[in-house]
Amino acid sequence: MIEIVYSAVVLIATILGALTGLGGGVIIKPMFDLLGQDTAVTIGVYSAIAVFTMSIVSIFKQTKSGFSFDLKTLLSISLGSVAGGVIGELIFNNFVTLFSNTQVKITQNVLLLIMLIFILIYTKNQNHFGKYRLKRFDSIFIVGLLLGAISVFLGIGGGPLNVAMLMLLFSFTMKESTIYSIATIFFAQLSKLVLSGVHGDLFNIDYKVAIVVSVMAIVGGYVGTLINQKLNETSVTRAYTMLMTALSFVSVFNVGQSILF
Template sequence: MFVLYFIIGLFATTLGAIAGLGGGVIIKPLLDFFGHYDLSTIGILSAATVFSMATVSLIKMRKMDVTIDKMNSALIAGGSILGGFIGKAVFNYFVMSLGISKGIGIFQSILLAILLLLIFIYFKYKHVIRRYTVTNRAVILSIGILLGLLSSFLGIGGGPLNVAILSLLFSMDAKNAACNSIFIIFFSQLSALVLAGVTTEIGNYDLSMLPYMIIGGIVGGLIGTHFVHKITNKQVEKIFNIAILAILFINIYNIFAY
């Protein structure tokens, strides 16, 4: 089974590093599909894998000709951390306090499917959709809080939401949106891991597959960032759209499987 989880980590984070998806949006539905772990364990496996990918990707990006808008991305990241705490608190309340894990799993899959469909439609028709350049810091922070809340509650790391928002509200091209998304994901997943370590007893989770997924995440980050340097914006966007469609269909299957 460790080979399967290594491949999941590798595949998800390679695509995540190329297209700014992060990987959690792929890992979460796939682990739901296989059904080996509960939602809380999946959240930790996903966050640790994506964080390892984001770390090596950011190190490699320092030598690339991409622009990270550190001010705006840092504001979004800060908001994402705050929103992440709120989203995780809401998730824990429903799953641990009320014990409706199955109901939350169904709701997560439905909400994620709707968001992915909207993102796919946006990128398909973005040439006729007006894009903006938001500069108000309070608005940017608020955007980060909303992104963090949704991403944490859904357990996806925020990748596709980040990319769509960076494109729509900050007029970034596909490659720069992907790289800035990785920057945001690094901080959001770090906070998710810290929060999990502080608020839960890690020993209660079955994390036997975690080392293999982290190794997959590191390798995926190296491979994905290598390819980002060599491909065009159009190719990045195409990979993003194909990945979104694939994840959408997995989520639709998971809704019926639940």
């Protein structure tokens, strides 16, 4: 039964993740927390598998359709994301040993809620913020480092923060940001999965669930990317904002549920 529920969540999450550049982890993590079937560690692994699989499909489809990356920017931010992913996973593993599963989930959801609120404020008022165009390798690397560390620690794939920062710091359009965000997520989640394997977390999951999650992520990544390519800039921005608002409410509910129960 749980495989059916998880598969539905992952399918919807990866469709929306590929469409808006969120990756899907930001939906999967709070929804799996809400279901309460697994620990924070196991949920983090399932989320990483889904987001990593979706990102492969999405990047392949975007490049096949003619999108070309600025390789210097992509490699700089991706290398930073890999390093950040390692740091984020190490911090998470230490956190798990020091605190209970409930405390870990509360911390993750509170930080996620704060992040979502600030991203919503930026998205709705982005015309009032300055626009930048980072060029130096070290500056771009540091951005990737921070994005990778935060996304892996929170177990969300990093999409919401990626998209906002890419628009702010690189002057990308929303649609450009969604594609670069997915590419950055690929590298961050790669480091997450490698470290999960090293620590043994990757081998303590239900493989039936992992297979279902992977298959749904492939379908979701394809469908979401297809929709992204057909929609205009305004429609993608509207979908992104609506999703951020809905996720804020889910995070509030998760925090309240964890504290009360």
